Amino acid sequence: xxxVTQTPRHLVMGMTNKKSLKCEQHLGHNxxxxxxxxxxxxxxxxxxxxxxxxxENNSVxxxxxxxxxxxxxxxxxLHTLQPEDSALYLCASxxxxxxxxxxxxGPGTRLTVT
Amino acid sequence: GENVEQHPSTLSVQEGDSAVIKCxxxxxxxxxxxxxxxxxxxxxxxxIDIRSNVGEKKDQRIAVTLNKTAKHFSxxITETQPEDSAVYFCAAxxxxxxxxxxxxxxxxHLIIQP
Numbered sequence: 001x002x003x004v005t006q007t008p009r010h011l012v013m014g015m016t017n018k019k020s021l022k023c024e025q026h027l028g029h030n031x032x033x034x035x036x037x038x039x040x041x042x043x044x045x046x047x048x049x050x051x052x053x054x055x056e057n058n059s060v061x062x063x064x065x066x067x068x069x070x071x072x073x074x075x076x077x078l079h080t081l082q083p084e085d086s087a088l089y090l091c092a093s094x095x096x097x098x099x100x101x102x103x104x105x106g107p108g109t110r111l112t113v114t
Numbered sequence: 115g116e117n118v119e120q121h122p123s124t125l126s127v128q129e130g131d132s133a134v135i136k137c138x139x140x141x142x143x144x145x146x147x148x149x150x151x152x153x154x155x156x157x158x159x160x161x162i163d164i165r166s167n168v169g170e171k172k173d174q175r176i177a178v179t180l181n182k183t184a185k186h187f188s189x190x191i192t193e194t195q196p197e198d199s200a201v202y203f204c205a206a207x208x209x210x211x212x213x214x215x216x217x218x219x220x221x222x223h224l225i226i227q228p
Contacts, residue, residue: 004157042118042218043158043203090157102148103216105157 003027004106006091012112013081021076021109023091030096032074033103034066037088049074050096081113116141118206120219128227133194135222137204138186146207147180147187152221153200161202162189191224199226 004025013019025032034046048056049068063085065077074091088110092103117140127133139147145166150158164171164178164187171178175194180187187206191198204219 040220042220045216092157102160102163105150105159107155107157 004091004093004104006089006106006109008109009107010110010112012114013078014114015081015083017081018077018079020078021089021091021111023074023076023106025072025074025091025093025104025106027093027104029093029104030071031094032068032071033092033094034074034076035090035092035105037090037108043090047076078111081111083113086111086113116144116206116208116217118204118217118219120204120222122222123220124223124225126225126227127194129194129196131194133191133198133224135189135202135204135224136186137188137206137219138184139206139217140185141206141208142182142185143208144185144206147178148205148207148216149176149178149189150203150205150218151200152203158203194226196226196228199224 007022011019031050033048036044036046046060047066052068052071063080067075088108090108091106094103118137120137125133148163149161151161152158162173162176162178164180166182169180175192177190178187189202201221201223203221205216207216
């Protein structure tokens with residue numbers, strides 16, 4: 001493991017459900033990210049938090065709602081999702097938002113929307 | 115914005131042979147180029163990176179080359195082994211690897227044939 005954990009690892013939910021994905025990093029980093037990984041497509045950056053403040057929102061639909069209560073924890077709240085939202089959701093962290101380089105990824109949550 | 119193209123999408127090589135994966139980028143301001151390896155059921159892990167002030171970097175059997183003029187960079191794996199089988203992603207950044215700079219390629223599925 002890379003020091004970034006994600007729960008749950010697998011999630012199946014209906015379109016009317018509300019669920020949350022959790023990410024925790026044990027690396028003392030200050031920046032955390034949510035990515036969406038779909039088959040045959042590049043990783044898509046969804047949200048960025050730097051020192052607990054959201055700094056990026058790459059036109060993500062409002063049915064995805066992030067929360068960062070502290071620099072070690074990141075949540076992604078899900079509601080009224082669509083089948084096309086089925087994907088692997090990856091959390092990552094880095095020392096800072098700018099200029100350091102390496103992002104450490106968690107194992108991901110495999111989400112299936114039925 | 116940045117656009118990263120990665121080829122091939124699938125690469126099959128005999129164990130012991132070399133493998134080369136190529137990426138091109140569009141933004142001449144990009145200055146950081148990491149390569150990630152993703153094994154089944156895991157998140158991407160950084161294996162090597164290069165910054166725009168060098169043309170080549172090696173780490174044991176792995177090397178990365180960068181041609182800034184042509185805006186392309188490549189991953190070279192020599193003496194391939196079965197454990198090298200994975201999906202490899204290239205990325206480019208204009209902020210040293212910070213969150214809003216990492217644009218990923220679509221990935222290359224590397225298969226090592228015994």
